Amino acid sequence: MIAVVLTTMLATAVAGVVLLPLFAPESAAALDRESRRMQLLAERDQLVEALRELEIDFELAKHSPESYEAEVARLEQRLSEVLDELEDPGDRDDTTP
Numbered sequence: 001m002i003a004v005v006l007t008t009m010l011a012t013a014v015a016g017v018v019l020l021p022l023f024a025p026e027s028a029a030a031l032d033r034e035s036r037r038m039q040l041l042a043e044r045d046q047l048v049e050a051l052r053e054l055e056i057d058f059e060l061a062k063h064s065p066e067s068y069e070a071e072v073a074r075l076e077q078r079l080s081e082v083l084d085e086l087e088d089p090g091d092r093d094d095t096t097p
Contacts, residue, residue: 047079
């Protein structure tokens with residue numbers, strides 16, 4: 001009987017220690033920051049790939065010079081924003097699109 005009580009108490013304590021970081025506000029903020037960082041890294045990779053593909057398409061004459069330049073400018077602008085946020089995520093406003 002005592003072994004069952006002690007085992008239950010130990011299991012409860014272990015569960016509390018393991019689950020506590022998931023419910024602590026600081027941990028939630030850290031998880032949010034890491035999640036945002038991962039999103040930004042993925043977006044950065046997508047933008048770089050889009051620029052590469054756009055360059056190839058332009059070389060194959062799939063875009064006019066004007067549309068190519070406009071699309072490059074748009075992609076580079078967003079890439080710049082993403083890189084800025086990756087460098088210093090604390091200075092960014094969460095409402096930035």
